[in-house]
Amino acid sequence: MIHFEHVSITQPDATTPVIADATFSIRDGDLCLVMGRTGTGKSTLLGAINGLVPHSSGATLSGDVTVAGRSTRTHRPRDLADVVGWVGQNPLAGFVTDVVEDEVAYGMEQLGLSPSVMRKRVEETLDLMGIADLRRRSLMELSGGQQQRVAIAAVLAAQPRVLVLDEPTSALDPTAAQDVLAAIATLVHDVGLTVVLAEHRLERVMHEADTALWLPGDGRVVSGTASDILSMADTTPPLVELATAMGWPEVPLSVRAARRRIRDHGPHLDLKAAPELREAMSxxxxxxxxxxxxxxxxxxxxxxxxxxxxxxxxxxxxxxxxxxxxxxxxxxxxxxxxxxxxxxxxxxxxxxxxxxxxxxxxxxxxxxxxxxxxxxxxxxxxxxxxxxxxxxxxxxxxxxxxxxxxxxxxxxxxxxxxxxxxxxxxxxxxxxxxxxxxxxxxxxxxxxxxxxxxxxxxxxxxxxxxxxxxxxxxxxxxxxxxxxxxxxxxxxxxxxxxxxxxxxxxxxxxxxxxxxxxxxxxxxxxxxxxxxxxxxxxx
CATH class of the missing domain: 3.40.50.300 (P-loop containing nucleotide triphosphate hydrolases)
Known part of the structure; x- marks a missing residue:
């Protein structure tokens, strides 16, 4: 679905590329997790998938990026709008209307969908994202987390084949984040949507990832399974820290997997230590x-x-x-x-x-x-x-x-x-x-x-x-x-x-x-x- 061939990206006025000679593929229907330290180029990589890089960012791109057979060199973001949906880090910066319901419908209007199709998709998407009660609210009156859910809904309503998300849960409470990620996972497994997702809070999403890309910060893009990449990356969510501390050979991707390993192989906590631990953060x-x-x-x-x-x-x-x-x-x-x-x-x-x-x-x-x-x-x-x-x-x-x-x-x-x-x-x-x-x-x-x-x-x-x-x-x-x-x-x-x-x-x-x-x-x-x-x- 997505192919990078010897891609290098250099930002304006920079002397070295933020991404250097990257070659990898993301399969149709995969949820691919993009990880790396702040400033290593995750957002730049995501921008290359929908043509923001190089057409709108001012960055220089060499090599070739193709999405569903279309090269981003010759297809601008508007030419990829029916294939790639994009939600950036700051949802408010991407809104073009004033009301939630209008924002969800806007993208479909630009694609020329009929009113009957639009109405049906608006209802389905509002329910999917759990924001039906916000439909007539002003976007400016919403909390940051509510705005983020509306931004995702506006993209999903157009039913793209590829969904690109830059920190989609950063402003969401734990329950809302779980609901949003569950909805995205449902689209991946039941509809075959391809999702490329950059996230700093890896503990929220790594159990759903099929593959992962790690940007170490030296221009490389390292691809592999989520477990393999987490074992070598310098981003350390709690389960990675736990696996390292316990000397486990591989990283469990979920709480369930970690509990099963402890149940079957140990080690087990001595509960007599609990009072001492309670004193540690009184x-x-x-x-x-x-x-x-x-x-x-x-x-x-x-x-x-x-x-x-x-x-x-x-x-x-x-x-x-x-x-x-x-x-x-x-x-x-x-x-x-x-x-x-x-x-x-x-x-x-x-x-x-x-x-x-x-x-x-x-x-x-x-x-x-x-x-x-x-x-x-x-x-x-x-x-x-x-x-x-x-x-x-x-x-x-x-x-x-x-x-x-x-x-x-x-x-x-x-x-x-x-x-x-x-x-x-x-x-x-x-x-x-x-x-x-x-x-x-x-x-x-x-x-x-x-x-x-x-x-x-x-x-x-x-x-x-x-x-x-x-x-x-x-x-x-x-x-x-x-x-x-x-x-x-x-x-x-x-x-x-x-x-x-x-x-x-x-x-x-x-x-x-x-x-x-x-x-x-x-x-x-x-x-x-x-x-x-x-x-x-x-x-």
Missing amino acids: WRGDGHPPVAQLRDLRVTYGDITAVAGVDLDLHAGTTVALMGRNGSGKSSLLWALQGAVPSSGQVSVDGRDPRRVGDDEARRLVSLVPQSPADLLYLADVDAECAQADRESGVAEGTARSLLLRLSADLPGERNPRDLSEGQRLALVLAIQLAASPRVVCLDEPTRGLDYAMKRELTRIIAALAAQGTCVVVSTHDVEFAAQTAERTIVLAEGEVVADGTTRQVCSSSPSFAPQVTKVFHPADVMTVAEISAARVTS
């Missing part, structure tokens, strides 16, 4: 003073109540994970804490209300990194953004650049932020926001677009902030990141707090929010591979 909030207090906090948008009378104490020196399904009010709560959206009730940070102070003081009280980091980038290059952050924060020159390096993102100073990947943009904004050393740091889906190494570095930075007395509140759908990072987890539903406790208590007791290691070793009370390595085991 919530220390009781030993720290509240730095922020919310009382009867409410946020409404017209007839929609996003935050419904929340009472919370947030403690200095602690890390809090804010979780819940898409649209539960997590982002609205963070924006209200910062004072950036109209709200009622009481908000106090160090005795001051961020809604009623000047911008400079508000920046030192609460800093927020939004879901779309590019919204905060407006200067011509990376160096200018870092220098401006240092000046606005009143800190020594080079502070923001130093934070960027700690995030493992050594970005060229002259690079325009618009030319960065989603993960690189997020790292830049995070460095800019942290430069002010605020009392409360709010991160809205900070791992979106980050690889495992960058997430581990972000965990270390968050731990360092907490050690300095900063309260860090992280809205996230990434349960593995929450397990590694947060002491306390708060779960929201329909704008209300429905669970609040230690991360171990809240996540390990939930089938939706439990990390993979917890599921593998249930009923042992463990959450990370590091805990498994530290625990006593028996063969």
Whole structure:
């Protein structure tokens, strides 16, 4: 179905190709997983499949890419629209209408389908993606996860033979991500759709993959079975870490496969170690003073109540994970804490209300990194953004650049932020926001677009902030990141707090929010591979 023959791709102004002499094929009806560190060229490779590279990106392509027998050299994206469907990292950037139902129908209108066919497909696709209740909602009113589901639905409605997805679950809660991937897997197995999917959260999708492509970052594209590629790649989801720690000869692709291996071959946890493990991540909030207090906090948008009378104490020196399904009010709560959206009730940070102070003081009280980091980038290059952050924060020159390096993102100073990947943009904004050393740091889906190494570095930075007395509140759908990072987890539903406790208590007791290691070793009370390595085991 898809063939790359000696393909090399060089970005504008680059001296070396991001993809060099790549030759591989993706069979008809396969689900192919594309993996690699941030900035290694995954999005570039995906763009070559539907002709965005070289026709729209400015990149130079040598070699030949054919899809269903059509060469992307001679067929532009519009000439491949009936064959290839594309969903990029930022769904909002691809919307062309204002209402969900219209967006789902738009692609079919451009292909000239009859109204009766379009109506039937719209209904089927809305049900398939679980968004029928959103059909008349404005796209701008939706949460990031809801927008992502609409973007996928709009492409699926045109019924392409190849579906290309760039981080399709990055903004989805665990249950929604599972539903979306299950729908995609159904199309692969029952309809024969070919899917090429780039994803940083490999634990969500690797059990469905037939084949995989790994981009090490040196221009190569390594192809093979998912298990073989995961065994050699430098991207390490929990089951890969577990297989390495246990010395298993191959990587299990699912929790079920891992549990069966442990059942048949061991090793088994000594449950006497569980109390020690529970002490490893207890919530220390009781030993720290509240730095922020919310009382009867409410946020409404017209007839929609996003935050419904929340009472919370947030403690200095602690890390809090804010979780819940898409649209539960997590982002609205963070924006209200910062004072950036109209709200009622009481908000106090160090005795001051961020809604009623000047911008400079508000920046030192609460800093927020939004879901779309590019919204905060407006200067011509990376160096200018870092220098401006240092000046606005009143800190020594080079502070923001130093934070960027700690995030493992050594970005060229002259690079325009618009030319960065989603993960690189997020790292830049995070460095800019942290430069002010605020009392409360709010991160809205900070791992979106980050690889495992960058997430581990972000965990270390968050731990360092907490050690300095900063309260860090992280809205996230990434349960593995929450397990590694947060002491306390708060779960929201329909704008209300429905669970609040230690991360171990809240996540390990939930089938939706439990990390993979917890599921593998249930009923042992463990959450990370590091805990498994530290625990006593028996063969």
